[in-house]
Amino acid sequence: MTAGHRIVLGLHRSAHRREIFETALRLGIRDLDTSYSYFDFASHVTLAKTIPDLLGEFFISTKIGYFPGSGELEHSLDPKRLFRAAERTATDLARPPALLMLHNPERGIILGDSREHYRESLSLAIDAMARASRSGLCGAWGISTWLHRSFLAALESTPIEQKPSVLMVRCGLKVSAADLDAADDLFACLDLPPEGRWGMSPFGGAPRHTFWKSVIYKPLLAPDEEVTVHQAAFRLSFELPRVDRVAVGCDSPEHLAELIQTRTLTVPEEAIHAYRSVLRELQN
Numbered sequence: 001m002t003a004g005h006r007i008v009l010g011l012h013r014s015a016h017r018r019e020i021f022e023t024a025l026r027l028g029i030r031d032l033d034t035s036y037s038y039f040d041f042a043s044h045v046t047l048a049k050t051i052p053d054l055l056g057e058f059f060i061s062t063k064i065g066y067f068p069g070s071g072e073l074e075h076s077l078d079p080k081r082l083f084r085a086a087e088r089t090a091t092d093l094a095r096p097p098a099l100l101m102l103h104n105p106e107r108g109i110i111l112g113d114s115r116e117h118y119r120e121s122l123s124l125a126i127d128a129m130a131r132a133s134r135s136g137l138c139g140a141w142g143i144s145t146w147l148h149r150s151f152l153a154a155l156e157s158t159p160i161e162q163k164p165s166v167l168m169v170r171c172g173l174k175v176s177a178a179d180l181d182a183a184d185d186l187f188a189c190l191d192l193p194p195e196g197r198w199g200m201s202p203f204g205g206a207p208r209h210t211f212w213k214s215v216i217y218k219p220l221l222a223p224d225e226e227v228t229v230h231q232a233a234f235r236l237s238f239e240l241p242r243v244d245r246v247a248v249g250c251d252s253p254e255h256l257a258e259l260i261q262t263r264t265l266t267v268p269e270e271a272i273h274a275y276r277s278v279l280r281e282l283q284n
Protein backbone atom coordinates (compact mmCIF):
# COMPACT_ATOMS: atom_id res chain seq x y z
CA MET A 1 0.00 0.00 0.00
CA THR A 2 1.12 3.52 -0.61
CA ALA A 3 0.73 6.55 1.62
CA GLY A 4 -2.94 7.41 1.96
CA HIS A 5 -3.97 3.75 2.23
CA ARG A 6 -4.92 3.74 5.89
CA ILE A 7 -6.39 0.89 7.87
CA VAL A 8 -9.26 1.87 10.13
CA LEU A 9 -10.04 -0.56 12.94
CA GLY A 10 -13.84 -0.94 12.72
CA LEU A 11 -15.69 -1.83 15.92
CA HIS A 12 -19.05 -3.00 14.55
CA ARG A 13 -18.53 -6.61 15.69
CA SER A 14 -15.69 -5.95 18.12
CA ALA A 15 -15.45 -7.27 21.67
CA HIS A 16 -13.71 -3.98 22.56
CA ARG A 17 -10.80 -5.84 24.22
CA ARG A 18 -7.80 -3.71 25.16
CA GLU A 19 -5.36 -6.10 23.45
CA ILE A 20 -6.58 -5.26 19.93
CA PHE A 21 -6.16 -1.52 20.49
CA GLU A 22 -2.64 -2.04 21.82
CA THR A 23 -1.85 -4.24 18.82
CA ALA A 24 -3.26 -1.63 16.44
CA LEU A 25 -1.03 1.08 17.89
CA ARG A 26 2.00 -1.23 17.82
CA LEU A 27 1.33 -1.86 14.12
CA GLY A 28 0.98 1.86 13.42
CA ILE A 29 -2.82 1.83 13.02
CA ARG A 30 -4.18 5.10 14.36
CA ASP A 31 -7.78 5.12 13.10
CA LEU A 32 -10.82 3.73 14.92
CA ASP A 33 -14.37 3.65 13.57
CA THR A 34 -17.34 3.04 15.80
CA SER A 35 -20.95 4.16 16.20
CA TYR A 36 -23.39 5.42 18.80
CA SER A 37 -25.27 2.14 18.28
CA TYR A 38 -22.37 -0.36 18.33
CA PHE A 39 -21.77 -2.69 21.28
CA ASP A 40 -25.40 -2.37 22.28
CA PHE A 41 -25.12 1.43 22.41
CA ALA A 42 -22.15 1.18 24.80
CA SER A 43 -19.16 1.42 22.45
CA HIS A 44 -18.26 5.01 23.41
CA VAL A 45 -18.42 4.53 27.19
CA THR A 46 -16.63 1.19 26.88
CA LEU A 47 -13.77 2.78 24.94
CA ALA A 48 -13.50 5.57 27.50
CA LYS A 49 -13.32 2.96 30.30
CA THR A 50 -11.11 0.35 28.61
CA ILE A 51 -8.49 2.50 26.94
CA PRO A 52 -8.67 5.99 28.53
CA ASP A 53 -4.89 6.29 28.22
CA LEU A 54 -4.82 5.26 24.53
CA LEU A 55 -7.86 7.05 23.10
CA GLY A 56 -5.93 10.26 22.52
CA GLU A 57 -3.58 8.42 20.16
CA PHE A 58 -6.38 7.50 17.76
CA PHE A 59 -8.28 9.45 15.11
CA ILE A 60 -11.78 8.46 16.22
CA SER A 61 -14.64 8.39 13.76
CA THR A 62 -18.14 7.49 14.86
CA LYS A 63 -21.70 7.69 13.59
CA ILE A 64 -25.17 8.74 14.72
CA GLY A 65 -28.56 7.90 13.23
CA TYR A 66 -29.61 4.68 15.01
CA PHE A 67 -31.35 4.84 18.38
CA PRO A 68 -32.61 2.21 20.81
CA GLY A 69 -36.10 1.16 19.68
CA SER A 70 -38.67 -1.27 20.93
CA GLY A 71 -37.08 -4.62 20.07
CA GLU A 72 -34.81 -3.41 17.28
CA LEU A 73 -32.72 -0.43 16.21
CA GLU A 74 -34.68 2.63 15.24
CA HIS A 75 -33.33 4.91 12.54
CA SER A 76 -34.03 8.63 12.76
CA LEU A 77 -33.04 11.79 10.92
CA ASP A 78 -34.73 13.97 13.57
CA PRO A 79 -32.30 16.91 13.97
CA LYS A 80 -32.97 17.28 17.71
CA ARG A 81 -32.22 13.61 18.36
CA LEU A 82 -29.12 13.79 16.20
CA PHE A 83 -27.79 16.85 18.00
CA ARG A 84 -28.43 15.28 21.40
CA ALA A 85 -26.64 12.12 20.20
CA ALA A 86 -23.68 14.28 19.11
CA GLU A 87 -23.55 15.84 22.59
CA ARG A 88 -23.83 12.44 24.27
CA THR A 89 -21.08 11.05 22.03
CA ALA A 90 -18.59 13.73 23.08
CA THR A 91 -19.53 13.19 26.74
CA ASP A 92 -19.31 9.39 26.61
CA LEU A 93 -15.99 9.41 24.79
CA ALA A 94 -14.74 12.15 27.14
CA ARG A 95 -13.65 14.05 24.01
CA PRO A 96 -15.18 15.13 20.73
CA PRO A 97 -14.61 12.52 18.01
CA ALA A 98 -12.42 13.66 15.11
CA LEU A 99 -15.22 12.75 12.71
CA LEU A 100 -18.94 12.28 13.27
CA MET A 101 -20.89 10.64 10.44
CA LEU A 102 -24.59 10.51 9.70
CA HIS A 103 -25.27 6.76 9.77
CA ASN A 104 -27.05 5.32 6.70
CA PRO A 105 -29.25 8.34 5.86
CA GLU A 106 -30.82 6.33 3.00
CA ARG A 107 -32.83 4.40 5.61
CA GLY A 108 -35.55 7.08 5.48
CA ILE A 109 -36.33 6.32 1.83
CA ILE A 110 -36.22 2.58 2.30
CA LEU A 111 -38.64 2.85 5.19
CA GLY A 112 -41.12 4.45 2.79
CA ASP A 113 -40.80 8.14 3.60
CA SER A 114 -42.51 10.33 0.99
CA ARG A 115 -40.08 12.14 -1.32
CA GLU A 116 -41.03 15.60 -0.02
CA HIS A 117 -40.78 14.59 3.62
CA TYR A 118 -37.48 12.79 3.06
CA ARG A 119 -36.02 15.83 1.28
CA GLU A 120 -36.84 18.03 4.26
CA SER A 121 -35.65 15.45 6.83
CA LEU A 122 -32.31 14.95 5.07
CA SER A 123 -31.68 18.64 4.81
CA LEU A 124 -32.49 19.21 8.52
CA ALA A 125 -30.34 16.23 9.52
CA ILE A 126 -27.42 17.67 7.57
CA ASP A 127 -27.93 21.04 9.25
CA ALA A 128 -27.74 19.27 12.63
CA MET A 129 -24.48 17.53 11.64
CA ALA A 130 -22.92 20.78 10.45
CA ARG A 131 -24.10 22.56 13.62
CA ALA A 132 -22.57 19.82 15.79
CA SER A 133 -19.27 20.37 14.01
CA ARG A 134 -19.45 24.17 14.36
CA SER A 135 -20.26 23.73 18.07
CA GLY A 136 -17.07 21.73 18.62
CA LEU A 137 -18.89 18.43 19.26
CA CYS A 138 -16.74 16.81 16.55
CA GLY A 139 -13.72 17.78 14.48
CA ALA A 140 -15.62 17.34 11.19
CA TRP A 141 -18.81 15.71 9.97
CA GLY A 142 -19.38 13.05 7.33
CA ILE A 143 -21.82 10.48 5.99
CA SER A 144 -21.71 6.71 5.90
CA THR A 145 -23.97 4.88 3.43
CA TRP A 146 -24.62 1.17 2.95
CA LEU A 147 -27.03 1.37 0.00
CA HIS A 148 -25.11 3.55 -2.43
CA ARG A 149 -27.72 3.60 -5.17
CA SER A 150 -30.57 4.61 -2.87
CA PHE A 151 -28.50 7.42 -1.39
CA LEU A 152 -27.35 8.59 -4.82
CA ALA A 153 -30.97 8.69 -6.01
CA ALA A 154 -31.87 10.70 -2.90
CA LEU A 155 -29.08 13.22 -3.50
CA GLU A 156 -30.01 13.57 -7.15
CA SER A 157 -33.48 14.68 -6.15
CA THR A 158 -32.29 16.59 -3.03
CA PRO A 159 -28.99 18.31 -3.77
CA ILE A 160 -27.32 19.34 -0.50
CA GLU A 161 -25.55 22.63 0.01
CA GLN A 162 -23.41 21.76 3.04
CA LYS A 163 -20.94 19.11 1.97
CA PRO A 164 -19.50 16.42 4.28
CA SER A 165 -15.73 16.07 4.75
CA VAL A 166 -15.95 12.28 4.38
CA LEU A 167 -18.22 9.75 2.70
CA MET A 168 -17.81 6.13 3.74
CA VAL A 169 -19.13 3.44 1.34
CA ARG A 170 -19.03 -0.36 1.03
CA CYS A 171 -15.89 -1.49 -0.74
CA GLY A 172 -14.17 -4.57 -2.12
CA LEU A 173 -14.88 -7.69 -4.12
CA LYS A 174 -18.40 -8.16 -2.72
CA VAL A 175 -19.65 -4.84 -4.14
CA SER A 176 -21.69 -5.00 -7.37
CA ALA A 177 -20.75 -3.10 -10.53
CA ALA A 178 -23.75 -0.78 -10.10
CA ASP A 179 -22.82 0.00 -6.48
CA LEU A 180 -19.19 0.67 -7.42
CA ASP A 181 -20.37 3.12 -10.06
CA ALA A 182 -22.82 4.71 -7.62
CA ALA A 183 -20.03 5.14 -5.04
CA ASP A 184 -17.86 6.94 -7.62
CA ASP A 185 -20.82 9.14 -8.57
CA LEU A 186 -21.48 9.96 -4.91
CA PHE A 187 -17.84 10.95 -4.34
CA ALA A 188 -18.02 13.23 -7.38
CA CYS A 189 -21.43 14.70 -6.53
CA LEU A 190 -20.24 15.56 -2.99
CA ASP A 191 -16.96 17.08 -4.32
CA LEU A 192 -14.93 14.82 -2.06
CA PRO A 193 -11.15 15.04 -2.25
CA PRO A 194 -9.22 11.72 -2.22
CA GLU A 195 -8.73 11.82 1.57
CA GLY A 196 -12.50 12.19 2.08
CA ARG A 197 -13.27 8.90 0.27
CA TRP A 198 -13.44 6.02 2.70
CA GLY A 199 -14.40 2.34 2.35
CA MET A 200 -15.84 -0.18 4.80
CA SER A 201 -16.57 -3.85 5.29
CA PRO A 202 -14.03 -5.31 2.82
CA PHE A 203 -15.23 -8.89 3.49
CA GLY A 204 -18.91 -7.94 3.63
CA GLY A 205 -18.77 -8.89 7.31
CA ALA A 206 -18.58 -12.60 6.35
CA PRO A 207 -14.92 -13.60 5.92
CA ARG A 208 -15.72 -17.30 6.31
CA HIS A 209 -18.42 -17.42 3.62
CA THR A 210 -17.76 -20.01 0.88
CA PHE A 211 -17.63 -17.08 -1.60
CA TRP A 212 -13.98 -16.53 -0.58
CA LYS A 213 -13.02 -20.09 -1.54
CA SER A 214 -13.94 -19.42 -5.17
CA VAL A 215 -12.29 -16.02 -5.59
CA ILE A 216 -9.58 -15.97 -8.28
CA TYR A 217 -7.55 -12.94 -7.25
CA LYS A 218 -4.09 -13.48 -8.75
CA PRO A 219 -4.89 -11.72 -12.08
CA LEU A 220 -5.70 -8.58 -10.09
CA LEU A 221 -2.31 -8.40 -8.38
CA ALA A 222 1.18 -7.90 -9.75
CA PRO A 223 2.78 -11.25 -10.70
CA ASP A 224 4.44 -13.35 -7.99
CA GLU A 225 2.55 -11.83 -5.04
CA GLU A 226 2.03 -14.66 -2.50
CA VAL A 227 -0.83 -13.81 -0.17
CA THR A 228 -3.98 -15.27 1.33
CA VAL A 229 -7.34 -14.54 -0.28
CA HIS A 230 -8.21 -12.22 2.63
CA GLN A 231 -4.98 -10.28 2.23
CA ALA A 232 -5.64 -9.91 -1.50
CA ALA A 233 -9.26 -8.93 -0.92
CA PHE A 234 -8.25 -6.35 1.65
CA ARG A 235 -5.65 -4.75 -0.62
CA LEU A 236 -8.13 -4.73 -3.51
CA SER A 237 -10.77 -3.05 -1.35
CA PHE A 238 -8.73 0.19 -1.57
CA GLU A 239 -9.32 0.15 -5.34
CA LEU A 240 -12.98 -0.93 -5.45
CA PRO A 241 -13.90 1.91 -5.45
CA ARG A 242 -10.68 3.95 -5.04
CA VAL A 243 -10.61 5.02 -1.37
CA ASP A 244 -8.10 6.49 1.06
CA ARG A 245 -9.01 4.45 4.18
CA VAL A 246 -10.78 1.14 4.74
CA ALA A 247 -12.63 0.26 7.96
CA VAL A 248 -12.19 -3.44 8.70
CA GLY A 249 -13.35 -5.48 11.66
CA CYS A 250 -10.56 -7.38 13.43
CA ASP A 251 -10.61 -8.87 16.89
CA SER A 252 -7.60 -11.07 16.19
CA PRO A 253 -4.13 -9.49 16.47
CA GLU A 254 -2.88 -12.10 13.95
CA HIS A 255 -5.46 -10.98 11.39
CA LEU A 256 -4.53 -7.35 11.90
CA ALA A 257 -0.85 -8.19 11.38
CA GLU A 258 -1.75 -10.01 8.15
CA LEU A 259 -3.65 -6.98 6.90
CA ILE A 260 -0.70 -4.67 7.61
CA GLN A 261 1.51 -6.88 5.43
CA THR A 262 -0.61 -6.01 2.39
CA ARG A 263 0.83 -2.49 2.31
CA THR A 264 3.52 -3.61 -0.15
CA LEU A 265 1.17 -5.34 -2.63
CA THR A 266 0.93 -3.76 -6.06
CA VAL A 267 -2.36 -3.64 -7.93
CA PRO A 268 -2.03 -2.70 -11.61
CA GLU A 269 -4.55 -0.02 -12.54
CA GLU A 270 -5.42 -1.76 -15.81
CA ALA A 271 -6.38 -4.90 -13.87
CA ILE A 272 -8.97 -2.90 -11.92
CA HIS A 273 -10.36 -1.34 -15.13
CA ALA A 274 -10.64 -4.79 -16.70
CA TYR A 275 -12.30 -6.24 -13.57
CA ARG A 276 -14.90 -3.48 -13.41
CA SER A 277 -15.69 -3.82 -17.14
CA VAL A 278 -16.19 -7.57 -16.83
CA LEU A 279 -18.30 -7.11 -13.70
CA ARG A 280 -20.52 -4.59 -15.51
CA GLU A 281 -21.00 -6.96 -18.45
CA LEU A 282 -21.81 -9.90 -16.20
CA GLN A 283 -24.32 -7.91 -14.19
CA ASN A 284 -26.06 -6.29 -17.17
Ligand SMILES: NC(=O)c1ccc[n+]([C@@H]2O[C@H](COP(=O)([O-])OP(=O)(O)OC[C@H]3O[C@@H](n4cnc5c(N)ncnc54)[C@H](OP(=O)(O)O)[C@@H]3O)[C@@H](O)[C@H]2O)c1
Binds near residue numbers: 009010033104248253
Ligand atom coordinates in the same frame (compact mmCIF):
# COMPACT_ATOMS: atom_id res chain seq x y z
N1 LIG B 1 -23.35 1.34 7.55
C1 LIG B 1 -22.19 1.49 8.11
O1 LIG B 1 -21.82 2.57 8.43
C2 LIG B 1 -21.31 0.28 8.33
C3 LIG B 1 -21.80 -1.00 8.09
C4 LIG B 1 -20.91 -2.07 8.24
C5 LIG B 1 -19.59 -1.82 8.61
N2 LIG B 1 -19.16 -0.56 8.85
C6 LIG B 1 -17.76 -0.26 9.27
O2 LIG B 1 -16.88 -1.16 8.65
C7 LIG B 1 -16.20 -1.95 9.65
C8 LIG B 1 -15.91 -3.34 9.13
O3 LIG B 1 -17.11 -3.99 8.75
P1 LIG B 1 -17.52 -5.45 9.24
O4 LIG B 1 -16.91 -5.77 10.56
O5 LIG B 1 -18.97 -5.54 9.06
O6 LIG B 1 -16.94 -6.41 8.14
P2 LIG B 1 -15.50 -6.83 7.56
O7 LIG B 1 -14.45 -5.86 7.96
O8 LIG B 1 -15.76 -7.07 6.14
O9 LIG B 1 -15.23 -8.24 8.26
C9 LIG B 1 -14.77 -8.36 9.57
C10 LIG B 1 -14.34 -9.80 9.78
O10 LIG B 1 -13.17 -10.06 8.98
C11 LIG B 1 -12.30 -10.89 9.73
N3 LIG B 1 -10.93 -10.66 9.28
C12 LIG B 1 -10.18 -9.54 9.42
N4 LIG B 1 -8.94 -9.72 8.93
C13 LIG B 1 -8.89 -11.00 8.48
C14 LIG B 1 -7.86 -11.79 7.92
N5 LIG B 1 -6.63 -11.28 7.72
N6 LIG B 1 -8.15 -13.06 7.58
C15 LIG B 1 -9.38 -13.58 7.80
N7 LIG B 1 -10.40 -12.88 8.36
C16 LIG B 1 -10.16 -11.60 8.71
C17 LIG B 1 -12.51 -10.50 11.16
O11 LIG B 1 -12.25 -11.62 11.98
P3 LIG B 1 -11.65 -11.43 13.48
O12 LIG B 1 -12.58 -10.48 14.18
O13 LIG B 1 -11.68 -12.82 14.01
O14 LIG B 1 -10.25 -10.88 13.37
C18 LIG B 1 -14.00 -10.13 11.21
O15 LIG B 1 -14.80 -11.25 11.56
C19 LIG B 1 -17.19 -1.91 10.83
O16 LIG B 1 -16.57 -2.23 12.05
C20 LIG B 1 -17.60 -0.46 10.78
O17 LIG B 1 -16.58 0.35 11.27
C21 LIG B 1 -20.00 0.51 8.71
